[in-house]
Amino acid sequence: MKNLKYILASIVIFTVFATTSFSHEENNQLFRKEWTMIAKVQVKNFKQGLKTLSEMDYDIAGVDFNQKIIDVLINHHQYMALKLKGFDVSIAETKGVTRGPDKNYKNPEEIETIVKDFHARFKDITKLVSIGKSLEGRDIWALKISDDPAANDLSEPTVLFNSMHHAREIMTPEVSIDIIEYLLENYQSEQKVTDWVNNTQIWVIPMFNVDGNNKMWNHDSWWRKNTRGGYGVDLNRNYPTGWDSCNGSSGSRSSQTYRGPSPASEPETQAMMDFIKEVRPVFDISYHAYSELVIYPFGCGDQRTQTKEVVEKIGNKIGSLLNYKAGTAWELLYNADGGDIDWMYDAYQVIPFVIELNNSRAGFHPKYKKWRDKTVERNRDGWQFLLNRVQKSGVRGVVSMAKSNLSDFTVEVYKLENGSEKLFQTYVGHHTGAYHIVLNPGSYRLKIKTINKIVNTTDVEVQDELLTQNIAI
Numbered sequence: 304m305k306n307l308k309y310i311l312a313s314i315v316i317f318t319v320f321a322t323t324s325f326s327h328e329e330n331n332q333l334f335r336k337e338w339t340m341i342a343k344v345q346v347k348n349f350k351q352g353l354k355t356l357s358e359m360d361y362d363i364a365g366v367d368f369n370q371k372i373i374d375v376l377i378n379h380h381q382y383m384a385l386k387l388k389g390f391d392v393s394i395a396e397t398k399g400v401t402r403g404p405d406k407n408y409k410n411p412e413e414i415e416t417i418v419k420d421f422h423a424r425f426k427d428i429t430k431l432v433s434i435g436k437s438l439e440g441r442d443i444w445a446l447k448i449s450d451d452p453a454a455n456d457l458s459e460p461t462v463l464f465n466s467m468h469h470a471r472e473i474m475t476p477e478v479s480i481d482i483i484e485y486l487l488e489n490y491q492s493e494q495k496v497t498d499w500v501n502n503t504q505i506w507v508i509p510m511f512n513v514d515g516n517n518k519m520w521n522h523d524s525w526w527r528k529n530t531r532g533g534y535g536v537d538l539n540r541n542y543p544t545g546w547d548s549c550n551g552s553s554g555s556r557s558s559q560t561y562r563g564p565s566p567a568s569e570p571e572t573q574a575m576m577d578f579i580k581e582v583r584p585v586f587d588i589s590y591h592a593y594s595e596l597v598i599y600p601f602g603c604g605d606q607r608t609q610t611k612e613v614v615e616k617i618g619n620k621i622g623s624l625l626n627y628k629a630g631t632a633w634e635l636l637y638n639a640d641g642g643d644i645d646w647m648y649d650a651y652q653v654i655p656f657v658i659e660l661n662n663s664r665a666g667f668h669p670k671y672k673k674w675r676d677k678t679v680e681r682n683r684d685g686w687q688f689l690l691n692r693v694q695k696s697g698v699r700g701v702v703s704m705a706k707s708n709l710s711d712f713t714v715e716v717y718k719l720e721n722g723s724e725k726l727f728q729t730y731v732g733h734h735t736g737a738y739h740i741v742l743n744p745g746s747y748r749l750k751i752k753t754i755n756k757i758v759n760t761t762d763v764e765v766q767d768e769l770l771t772q773n774i775a776i
């Protein structure tokens with residue numbers, strides 16, 4: 304009798320709680336605050352497991368290909384759902400007892416101080432600019448390293464390295480800072496560094512998602528997005544190319560991959576787009592964490608770049624240098640739409656890579672002393688390879704013609720084989736007339752097109768070294 308009363312009372316209490324007027328989203332928030340944890344999901348079929356978890360809109364933190372383990376950041380509710388579905392899942396870290404980020408990693412103010420100090424110490428070979436303001440009004444800093452930093456030297460190719468689209472990936476600014484430090488401290492004492500700085504325009508953005516990172520330090524150590532409306536937009540799902548096109552993002556504000564209400568809705572995204580349009584990098588690396596991957600475009604299933612024989616060759620090479628796995632997001636993980644690298648390639652034919660630093664033993668909060676130096680040192684081979692590769696096979700030059708035509712010109716690149724031409728790439732020209740097309744060695748035909756009319760045709764032989772081909776019209 305007593306038991307029955309107890310059971311009845313429990314049912315009443317349960318019903319009251321279950322019907323309390325929390326929306327699904329609020330429920331998620333409520334659980335996230337109190338119960339967030341990192342769980343390790345052991346799967347037999349890696350691809351299928353990833354697909355299921357990503358379709359359930361779980362926050363996938365990282366993967367371990369060898370052990371077939373997927374790390375997810377989930378609440379208690381989601382944990383139970385996984386158990387019910389029969390997943391082999393164990394809790395690795397729970398918020399509240401987690402050690403949190405090591406204070407040696409940098410916050411936005413520290414990054415600002417660091418780049419200003421470097422600029423002050425190396426005035427002759429650096430230029431410091433804010434590429435725009437974040438939603439909360441913070442500057443997004445970019446440091447240019449070159450022998451003549453004030454000028455936009457049309458004869459020199461540009462390379463970009465950027466870190467931290469995602470606020471909790473605290474190792475990523477360390478790699479950017481290491482790039483800056485390595486180049487500046489070794490200029491004129493190490494020949495290869497001197498050559499890179501003298502012959503390239505190198506841009507580094509050490510912390511892109513400044514607001515998100517501030518929130519990560521002060522409110523939520525696993526924060527990923529920017530800070531829009533308190534819920535945040537995933538900046539790396541907010542770019543226009545392929546936005547909301549292949550289930551590679553979410554329309555729900557509470558999701559970690561919320562794409563925002565419209566393409567490029569966020570000021571940070573717009574700042575990056577304006578910057579890319581102006582400086583036109585030949586190569587880009589966007590640093591993320593974690594999983595030890597080199598990812599190249601495109602993010603949606605079965606899509607590959609027009610120049611995949613160039614893009615993927617370089618990406619695979621970086622992968623082999625770092626001993627990271629290389630491929631597209633959909634090959635390695637799952638569909639991702641609205642990412643920066645897809646837009647950079649699509650809009651301006653930048654050859655861009657996402658590098659996911661570190662493995663799941665490091666996670667989001669690697670101990671600084673244990674992981675920092677070995678991570679940045681291991682990654683030097685990657686960015687240094689690109690600084691070498693940008694001076695190798697390809698063609699660059701300046702097209703000179705009437706200013707009105709410069710505002711809208713393309714270079715159609717054809718591969719010449721057995722007397723016939725095959726379209727290889729359509730390259731959007733820069734308003735200064737500059738172009739730089741990365742190629743494998745071979746015979747090519749360049750057709751300069753302006754306002755839908757071909758105004759020049761030039762054949763070139765591309766060898767191992769970068770070819771300069773200025774074209775006067």
Ligand SMILES: [Zn+2]
Pocket residue numbers: 468469472591592
């Ligand atoms: Zn990331």
